[in-house]
Amino acid sequence: MKKLIIAIDGPSGVGKSTLSKQLAVHFGYVNLDTGAMYRTVALAAQQRQIDAADCVALDAMCRQVEIRFIREGAGERVLLDGEDVSEAIRTPEISQLTPQFAACPEVRTAMVDLQRALGEEGGVVLEGRDIGTVVFPDADVKFFLKATAEERGRRRFLELQAKGVAVDLEQTIAEVEERDAADSSRATSPLCQAEDAITVDTTRLSIDEVLAVMIQGVDKVMSDGGSPTH
Numbered sequence: 001m002k003k004l005i006i007a008i009d010g011p012s013g014v015g016k017s018t019l020s021k022q023l024a025v026h027f028g029y030v031n032l033d034t035g036a037m038y039r040t041v042a043l044a045a046q047q048r049q050i051d052a053a054d055c056v057a058l059d060a061m062c063r064q065v066e067i068r069f070i071r072e073g074a075g076e077r078v079l080l081d082g083e084d085v086s087e088a089i090r091t092p093e094i095s096q097l098t099p100q101f102a103a104c105p106e107v108r109t110a111m112v113d114l115q116r117a118l119g120e121e122g123g124v125v126l127e128g129r130d131i132g133t134v135v136f137p138d139a140d141v142k143f144f145l146k147a148t149a150e151e152r153g154r155r156r157f158l159e160l161q162a163k164g165v166a167v168d169l170e171q172t173i174a175e176v177e178e179r180d181a182a183d184s185s186r187a188t189s190p191l192c193q194a195e196d197a198i199t200v201d202t203t204r205l206s207i208d209e210v211l212a213v214m215i216q217g218v219d220k221v222m223s224d225g226g227s228p229t230h
Contacts (some may be wrong), residue, residue: 002156003123004027004220005138006199007131010145011191012179013152015210019145020127021076022211027125027218032118032133034068034128035098036078037111039089040067041100044080052100058114066087067114092160092167096175108188129183131204142197143214143222149177166177 003194006029008020024031036221041058044065046087050057054075056147068079077086088094115135122228132142193199198217202210205224 002140003121004140004218005119005193006120006125007133007136007139007142007197007215008125008127008145009129009143009191009193009197010127010186011129011152011176011183013176014145014147015155015157015207016127016145018207019211019214022207023214023218024213025124026215028123030118030124031076032115032124033076033078034111034115034126034131036089037067037114038102038107038128039094039098040078040080040085041065041107041111042094043085043089043099046094046097049202052097052104056107059110062107062110065134076221092165092175095179099179103168103182103186103188105188108117110149112189129191130189132197134189137194141218142194143146143151143217144165144193144197144199145205145210146199148199149173149180152176178182186197 006023008016014193017035020033021031023029029209041062044061045052045058048061050061052058066079066081069076071080078089079083079085081133085180102136113134115126115131119123119136122140128135132139133146150173154169156176157169157172158168160172198214200210200213
């Protein structure tokens with residue numbers, strides 16, 4: 001059976017990372033966390049003191065650094081030049097910095113090239129903000145996940161609080177809204193929904209409930225080769 005390319009798009013806090021990992025495990029596919037790639041670029045640039053507006057320097061940096069994923073049980077670890085940065089790229093600071101670096105056309109070109117190289121053979125689940133529209137517009141299955149900013153901010157607040165990070169709920173919601181605005185308004189590859197994507201509102205659904213909907217959508221394509229019902 002042909003191995004599919006599964007694209008998952010949506011704003012921050014909708015559960016893309018968790019769901020892409022679980023979907024990949026379910027089908028025995030490789031999970032490619034494209035958001036982690038951009039976070040890693042932001043971290044690398046911060047370490048090198050490169051400004052987000054300096055796209056020439058960022059282009060050179062992207063050609064020099066090595067970003068890899070290694071499987072660890074049911075999850076993956078992110079390596080930057082051989083160093084495990086899985087936790088370092090998830091801080092609130094890097095979350096806020098990432099859209100600024102992701103807006104650079106040279107950065108997006110470098111990351112899209114990497115994503116396509118890693119996923120072109122199929123058998124992959126990719127999640128991000130432009131997978132179904134830019135990276136793999138011909139992906140076999142496309143999902144667009146959404147939820148209210150309030151709910152996504154609440155989830156992020158609880159996640160950080162569980163890690164012992166001192167955070168404010170209202171500020172976290174505001175940061176989610178700022179991230180949405182930055183992702184949707186950037187000139188290069190803005191966040192938008194592919195016309196043929198399956199839309200899933202996760203606001204009032206559990207991870208297991210959303211996963212069930214997604215598995216059903218993939219199973220339909222596998223069974224009859226047709227387009228899933230939106």
